Amino acid sequence: MTAAQASTEVPNLILNPVWDRPRTGTQFLSGDHACAEGALYAGCRFFAGYPITPATEIAERLAERLPEVGGQYIQMEDEIASMIAILGASVTGAKSMTATSGPGFSLMMENLGLAYMMEVPTVVVDVQRGGPSTGLPTTVGQQDMMQARFGPHGDFTSISFSPQSPQEAFNLAIHAFNVAERLRTPVLLMMDEVVGHMHERVVIPPPGEIPLVSRPRATVPPEEYHTYRPGPDLVPPMALAGEGYSVLFTGLTHDEDGRPVTTYAAQQVLVPRLRDKILKNRDVYERLDLYKTEDATTLIIAYGISARSARRAVDLGREKGLALGLFRPISVWPFPAEKLRSLKNVTKIVVAEINLGQVVLEVRRIAGPYAEVVHVGNAGGQVLSPETILGACMSPRGTKP
Amino acid sequence: MAIANSLLTPESRAPIDKPVRHHGLVHVIEGRCKECNFCVTFCPEEVLEIADHYTARGYRPARVKAGKEGDCIACRFCEHVCPDYAIYVVEDTP
Amino acid sequence: MTADAEAATHQAIHPYDHLLRSADLPTIWCPGCGIGTAVGALIYGFEQAGIPKEKRVIVGGIGCSSRIVFYAKTDAYHTTHGRTIPFATGLKLSNPSLNVVAFAGDGDLFAIGGNHFIHAARRNMDILVVCINNFNYGMTGGQGGPTTPAGALSTTTPYGNAESPFNLPNLAWATGATYVARWTTLDVRRLRNTFADVVTRHGFRFVEVMTPCPVSFGKTNKIGSGVEEMEYYQALEVLKSRVESTEITKTDIELGKPIVVGTFVDRERETFRERYARVVAKARGSKA
DSSP, X not given: OOHHHHSSOSOOTTTSOOOSXXXXXXXXXXXXHHXXXXXXXXXXXXXXXXXOTTXXXXXXXXXXXXXXXXXXXXXXXXXXXXXXXXXXXXXTTOOEEEEEOHHHHHHTHHHHHHHHHHTOOEEEEEEEEEOSTTOEEEEEOOTTXXXXXXXXXXXXXXXXXXXXXXXXXXXXXXXXXXXXXXXXXEEEEEEEHHHHHOEEEEEEOOTTSSXXXXXXXXXXXXXXXXXXXXXXXXXXXXXXTTSSOOOEEESSOBOTTSOXXXXXXXXXXXXXXXXHHHHTTHHHHOOEEEESOSSOSXXXXXXXXXXXXXXXXXXXXXXXXXXXXXXXXXXXXXXXXXXXXXXXXXXXXXXXXXXXXXXXXXXXXXXXXXXXXXXXXXXXXXXXXXXXXXXXXXXXXXXXX | OHHHHHTTSTTTTXXXXXXXXXXXXXXXOGGGOOOXXXXXXXXXXXXXXXXXXXXXXXXXXXXXXXXXGGGOOOOOHHHHHOTTSOEEEEEOOO | OOHHHHHHHHTOOOTTGGGBTGGGOSOXXXXXXXXXXXXXXXXXXXXXXXXXXXXXXXEEOSSTGGGGGGTBOSEEEEOOTTOHXXXXXXXXXXXXXXXXXXXXXHHHHHTTTHHHHHHHHHHTOSOEEEEEEOSSBTTTTSBOOTXXXXXXXXXXXXXXXXXXXXXXXXXXXXXXXXXXXEXXXXXXXXXXXXXXXXXXXXXXXXXXXXOOOTTTHHHHTTOOSHHHHHHHHHHHEEEESOOOGGGGGGGOOOTTSOEEEEEEEEOOOOOHHHHXXXXXXXXXXXXX
């Protein structure tokens, strides 16, 4: 090993990103590639992953692009290792990411839970495909949405975003990193195979145009610092490895100094704070797209590729005189419940998703008391057509998948 | 010839490789001791024993045997092998 | 003990107190367990080698050994079972100036973590891996594991272990480790010196430390207390200053048979970081 490589004199471009190889301008990109570019734009310089259809292109793009900017691409031996390698990177201050699909997402659950518990910022992309199990590796599904909400064991509150286009995949990747850093949490980017593979016009602005966020850092001397003492926003400032704080991070229930305290009392302090940290900071992450909802009496709720069909269904329905609108949660978890309830004219909601009913369960929980909530979907493998969605809007009780 | 003369003094004729006998003062932090007996068993000078009294944790700690305070050679084996950081030696070789 | 001596010990400060989370002592490890000895040896290694305190990072998994993180006063990460090494990988690659030690037990590193071990060794990842081998799963009560000797008893091998254990130095050598050593906690001076040496090196370094587990393995197999288990290893130990790679299969551990300790492997191999630095140079140079 040369002295230069061993020493710290070589600039660390992982911890101190540079943007000297941007791919700015108007491009024709797949959702996967756009997501990768968004991550780079956000300052992500560490990717650990494992090939899996339909997310492989994210890894391939980053295998090419990360060395260009002095970052680190490493193909780990499995998704379990990938998920935890990105946590190891993140505790040094690096912005890190992994990308996978259903089977890999399942493998990542334990270490995703560790990220929640240790409050380590990172981004996990799931490009959903047909499941369960090996399922339909090369075709679309939106069947991991409840897993995004409840994947790891234990009580966690997750944040997830669902892009409906490659452009949005680019923008939401940046937003995902900003949110992860701001709230010291893992953030899920729940794409689907169609958005991941479709190619569309993506405009990438010059570096610096979109603001970037980095995690709150420890500023007091080590004797005064408490590893997990939250600020007023419930987020604890983060000391990085190598800063001299002798931090202690553990997945065990812990006190403000990171010491394991496996008691009822410590649990009642920690776990609700982890939940409230997310629920009380909605303004940081919540994003929503409303289309013709002002006077809508029937609402379509859809995300990802289904929202593209749903938008067309709204137009088709309006041509027929129906007061249809599209409520598109861009942040699906936590679901924008208050925004939904604020649409006072709604008496019927059709949740269109490529599964046998997942986000509809949450919608029914929120709006069931006052609206008829029906599901339109299929078991995976095909995009819902606008006509199918419209049919569910028009029929008294939705349509069977 | 001054050098040659200095080689003939009784002090200068003392063997130059005679080992200095080190000496140490053993300290036991009783609250940490778990009576594992590593230090007692492996001390090369058999300086240590288990005491008769119990600590608050219910262990009988190690201690220097009465009369053996002068025998510790500060090898520090006890200090190195103790899994609980409960014993250490302060060298006071004259 | 006299009252004066008693008073003196109350003010006693161990030389490593400032390097330990002293307020959290005594440790949870059982009386007669050797993990604390190995931890002290590692701390010595860092000190002797002059590794700056803020650069020392210890990663643990789950198990008795991994609880080093609660006692050694360094940046310390207590991760998930078996995933010590990939966490350490991400950490080291992102901040190579840090001195990263993955410190875990035989089950964590070689059962659930086995796949991660072999790949990190294959890549020659720049980390020191310390395996505390007490031949069973101690934390969960003494179950058999991948290093439990054939025929040995444990709570899940009540009729004797039907499996053969890994030979850890052999495995480490075969998968690419550049430095491999095995000691018992009784060889504490040699262990300390090994740590002082290896923390300054690069590449994938592996040290197996055999420790007593008197409450589980030692008791179940009627080896006895912590001291008796140490004496058992002492009697069986054969020190080899160098084992040729062709002989490394002769370092198996079997109940009652001689146990070879020493430094087995010490070689040079390009590390992952060196090679990836060339990748980066190529990628950045080609688009200049």
